[in-house]
Amino acid sequence: MVKRYAMIGLGGRSSFYYTALARDFKATSLIVGLCDTNQTRMNVANDQLAHDFDKMIAETKPDEVIITTIDRTHDIYIIRALELGCNVKTEKPMTIDEVRCKAIIDAVERTGKKVRVTFNYRYAPHNTKVFELLGKGVIGQVNSVHFEWALNTSHGADYFRRWDRDKRNSGGLLVHKSTHHFDLINFWLRSHPVSVMAQGGLMFYGRENAEKRGVTEFYTRAHGSEVAKKDPFALHLEEHEQLRKLYLEAEHEDAYYRDQSVFGDGVSIEDTMGVLVKYASGAILTYSLTAYTPWEGFHAIFNGTKGRLELDVVEKSYVNSGGEQEAEGASEVCTINLRPLFEKPREIEVERGLGGQGGGDPVLLNDLFGENVGEAWFGRAADHIDGAKSILTGICANKSLRTEGVVWVKDVLDSKY
Known part of the structure; x- marks a missing residue:
């Protein structure tokens, strides 16, 4: 039986799932929908192989939804997917506080659908x-x-x-x-x-700790900063093809900066x-x-x-x-x-x-999407x-x-x- 998967959130961790589904688990899995608030990251995902979540579910009719959004939104998509009749596979952590956690538990009990947390x-x-x-x-x-x-x-x-x-x-x-x-x-x-x-x-x-150690030069983000060129902690997005495509070329849509200074404010x-x-x-x-x-x-x-x-x-x-x-x-x-x-x-x-x-990732992927899952007695x-x-x-x-x-x-x- 081939399962139909939809995916919400197409940041860095998402490719772990959609490339495996498309490359290694074609016999058991079909990607029917991708969803992200940032069209550039949507384009990256489509190149390697909706903004409305309910519409995506209605049109693609997935069996399961894979959630790899930022942590504070996991509960939103987990609960809605369950209510729309889908089982869920979500990245860790399942959510970030006890209120959201209780809401997810209640939704599972109310809908009778299942949530799987991918502890690799x-x-x-x-x-x-x-x-x-x-x-x-x-x-x-x-x-x-x-x-x-x-x-x-x-x-x-x-x-x-x-x-x-x-x-x-x-x-x-x-x-x-x-x-x-x-x-x-x-x-x-x-x-x-x-x-x-x-x-x-x-x-x-953080800035205060850096100041206590005598640091006097600061920057907000690495891209375009001369100060960042001297900082061993700086991340230069243009030097990493995947990061450049996913974030540097996508930031005009949502002003999300992936290369912020670790010694900055905030x-x-x-x-x-x-x-x-x-x-x-x-x-x-x-x-x-x-x-x-x-x-x-x-x-x-x-x-x-x-x-x-x-x-x-x-x-x-x-x-x-x-x-x-x-x-x-x-x-x-x-x-x-x-x-x-x-x-x-x-x-x-x-x-x-x-x-x-x-070595956990490939074993987890087989357990999530493969045909022959062994050693079930481990209870992983x-x-x-x-x-x-x-x-x-x-x-x-x-x-x-x-x-x-x-x-x-x-x-x-x-x-x-």
Whole structure:
């Protein structure tokens, strides 16, 4: 059976889906509609292979809608697609706050349609291996997890150049980016968050921080700026063909500037964050996210009643949509070490994942659009409840940043876990 897909939002992440559908999944999938508020990006999408969403659905009659718009609008299109009789596949995060999250949950229950959240990191071989090992009880009951994620001065800085820098659009990195990480913890522990406490702030990026370090020359955006030519953080759109086509040549329509200065005004998201989470399983998580480190990757350490499991991953540096999609988040180094109590430690052999997000992207695409989906017992497909569980940690962390106190998940959203 061939499924019919419509797509809303044709920015950088969208090509991950529409090129895969057109190139690799023609036997199972048909793109029947594309929608974006910017005609230039519409033209780019059409070259590589409506402004009215309801009209697109009515005319194309898709089975499913793929949503890759900016985060604050996900709920609008998810809910309307469900109401129009379509299932939904949406980019993470599912949405950015508890009000929108509750509205999506209610819409799923009201319509009986389905929402799938595309958590590609679940599908990376090393992350699936950790899920498998913990499920087999190799370290017994997991009591504590330490998870440190480092974003470097290329990828990390990129969140401060574009629309993400405004917390009203993205919920900040604790929602936009950390949804990946909090979902992995939920997935690995087979549990969900109960309480959250957080500290953090904007400590490196932004004009005020630059001024404190003695910077005296500033610019608003890189294109056309002489000052930007001396700034290693500047993004020069004209040097990247895809970014030039998607953004520089499209900005006359909507005045969206993809190359804003990371040390300019208007940055309202945090770049340095620490979070403490208690889970229903009894485990505790200490989590750290820094967006300006010299390298990219993460450490995940699990302490259990029978030992310790350590996952270390170094990822390739990249700028979102600045090059080959397959290189984005690809792992360069990956090791898993098991340290049982009273036994010698040993390294666990793990398949090297090829493709973006540690090898998770191609496996996710096959799971989304392929004919023969195996290993269903891993439970990697994430629904709207999984989407809610992941963002609730970040939503509660944002509230804790404001109140400097412990936030109980049940007080933010009376969830149906």
